[in-house]
Amino acid sequence: MSEMTDQLVSRLVLDAPHRTIVFEHFEIDFCCNGARSLRDACRARGIDLARVVEAIAAADEAHADIDELPSWLGLRGSALADHIERTHHAYLRAELPTMMELFEKVTVVHRLRHPELVDALRVFQALINDLVPHMESEEHVLFPMIRRLEETGSKGAGAPRIQCASLEHPLRSMEFEHDAVGGTLSELRELLERFEAPEDACPSYRLLLNGLIRLERDLHEHIHKENNLLFPQVRRLMGIPDPGGSSRSAGPMWIP
Ligand SMILES: [Fe+2]
Ligand SMILES: [Fe+2]
Incomplete structure (x- = not known):
């Protein structure tokens, strides 16, 4: 989990664009304020970090069979x-x-x-x-x-x-x-x-x-x-x- 929490939000989306679904859901800004860690972004929005990490992991799993990036x-x-x-x-x-x-x-x-x-x-x-x-x-x-x-x-x-x-x-x-x-x-x-x-x-x-x-x-x-x-x-x-x-x-x- 710590691996992801310290990464920049913009980086997390660039690595796997399907994660935008998660960020849209939690209303976390990945386009204008993507240059901050997931931990900081969750803190700023008052969202439980563990819930977001869990949602990202679930989205990653759902896309695990899709090799092709856009x-x-x-x-x-x-x-x-x-x-x-x-x-x-x-x-x-x-x-x-x-x-x-x-x-x-x-x-x-x-x-x-x-x-x-x-x-x-x-x-x-x-x-x-x-x-x-x-x-x-x-x-x-x-x-x-x-x-x-x-x-x-x-x-x-x-x-x-x-x-x-x-x-x-x-x-x-x-x-x-x-x-x-x-x-x-x-x-x-x-x-x-x-x-x-x-x-x-x-x-x-x-x-x-x-x-x-x-x-x-x-x-x-x-x-x-x-x-x-x-x-x-x-x-x-x-x-x-x-x-x-x-x-x-x-x-x-x-x-x-
Ligand atoms: Fe433009
Ligand atoms: Fe523009």
Whole structure:
């Protein structure tokens, strides 16, 4: 047990992504606050450490016969940025407008019996307002820099180099914005009673809550891939100290 309790939460998820189910269940943040030990994370949430370890062991056992890890775990640098754009950014662009429409409809119909929907709708709008420019910054500034870094690396010493400082600034900005998104998601979850459907919820209301659960899980995975896999790879390559601790980064170093 001690082996696991002293490991970083981000590391535990990178070693076995199926463990996200356990962390989602106990509401332990593995994406924005993954750079702390399981022991510290449980203490911060006031959860019994032994229960979490037991749940992780059970999840590991259930996945013992599944050898294959998700293919994105093996991706590095620009390939990982491409994957994030194609999956998570595309998902958000497709889902957010539809979800907003549904949210507005449900709020109009149910706001008298569930006035918390009015605040929740405002918070959801704030989430969209943060996410759209955030994705644009990644797609137009940070990810192209990562691709350029890979390109110049493959062209050898003669190619113009990207300066550490010019890369560190967007990395930090994105991490800061991830924290803000994480905070907004928590606010939404709290306002809507952990997305549990009230007894009088109609099918549209239930559809909205299920959509929010999916959105939350996807965003956790999305931010986890960026904070705990992609950004540490870039920092290690550039020799920039990792503010989350060197052991946050995953796997072998990315060498363009
Ligand atoms: Fe992203
Ligand atoms: Fe991001």
